Amino acid sequence: MGSSLLTKPDLVKEILTSLVRNVTLPITCKIRLLPTIAETVTLAQLIEGTGVAAVAVHGRFVTERPREPVHYDYIKAVADSVRIPVIANGASLDIAVYDDIAAVKQKTGCASVMLARAAQWNPSIFSFGKTTANPLDNAREYIKLALQYGQDLGNIKFNLQHLLHFAPDKILKGKLSSAANSQELWCGVVYVCLFSFHLIFIIVNFLAFLCIIKRTLDAGFNHCILLWTAIYLSFGSLAPSSCSMELL
Numbered sequence: 001m002g003s004s005l006l007t008k009p010d011l012v013k014e015i016l017t018s019l020v021r022n023v024t025l026p027i028t029c030k031i032r033l034l035p036t037i038a039e040t041v042t043l044a045q046l047i048e049g050t051g052v053a054a055v056a057v058h059g060r061f062v063t064e065r066p067r068e069p070v071h072y073d074y075i076k077a078v079a080d081s082v083r084i085p086v087i088a089n090g091a092s093l094d095i096a097v098y099d100d101i102a103a104v105k106q107k108t109g110c111a112s113v114m115l116a117r118a119a120q121w122n123p124s125i126f127s128f129g130k131t132t133a134n135p136l137d138n139a140r141e142y143i144k145l146a147l148q149y150g151q152d153l154g155n156i157k158f159n160l161q162h163l164l165h166f167a168p169d170k171i172l173k174g175k176l177s178s179a180a181n182s183q184e185l186w187c188g189v190v191y192v193c194l195f196s197f198h199l200i201f202i203i204v205n206f207l208a209f210l211c212i213i214k215r216t217l218d219a220g221f222n223h224c225i226l227l228w229t230a231i232y233l234s235f236g237s238l239a240p241s242s243c244s245m246e247l248l
């Protein structure tokens with residue numbers, strides 16, 4: 001429901017009642033918060049009275065931005081005071097892995113949780129039992145699909161920025177955000193696909209390798225095991241599968 005309707009309960013009632021009466025599909029309604037818990041609960045109860053199937057509560061005031069914390073106490077108060085299912089919304093900042101969704105459900109007493117940004121950042125967020133997917137794997141998979149289905153570059157840039165939300169590579173993210181033309185963007189795409197962390201890990205491991213060789217030489221070859229460990233790590237990093245776990 002458009003936020004300007006929040007202060008027009010009579011109109012809300014009229015619209016929802018008419019929809020419920022005339023549409024055979026289940027009607028649901030999504031609201032933001034009113035200034036007090038009591039006002040928000042009263043609105044939710046009015047909405048329930050229209051016969052809707054569920055109500056989603058985005059736990060922020062109209063004036064609040066998505067980066068601001070969500071008011072779980074308001075959502076919980078609504079969940080406690082209506083009988084229809086309440087869907088908690090606005091919690092993406094607190095959700096990085098699947099189990100965080102259950103935590104929000106528990107905290108609010110809601111029937112379910114609606115996610116927007118968390119799913120943009122990690123499309124695997126709904127996969128039961130998985131920890132946060134590797135952002136670069138998601139980005140690569142997305143690029144494959146985007147090319148297969150001919151998505152335009154503007155969308156690719158937008159989606160990659162979200163998919164790399166949890167990726168630690170600030171340079172890559174900065175380059176993607178500031179890409180002003182298709183060439184710059186394609187450079188970012190190629191970087192994601194081919195190099196990125198492989199290259200960084202190879203360099204880091206190689207430096208570690210050199211340090212350990214130096215130490216080993218200093219120690220008069222008494223610590224050869226360190227040398228072999230370093231060799232193992234350095235060559236191991238060349239295999240793509242060994243890089244991904246570092247990105248979790």
Ligand SMILES: Cc1cc2nc3c(=O)[nH]c(=O)nc-3n(C[C@H](O)[C@H](O)[C@H](O)COP(=O)(O)O)c2cc1C
Pocket residue numbers: 001030058066089090091092093114115116117118
């Ligand atoms: C790409 C995108 C599209 C959205 N479209 C709608 C929409 O059509 N209707 C709506 O009520 N909210 C829409 N929202 C807002 C979300 O439903 C949600 O209220 C908000 O993003 C906070 O939830 P989050 O913390 O899970 O992102 C959209 C959000 C995003 C990121």
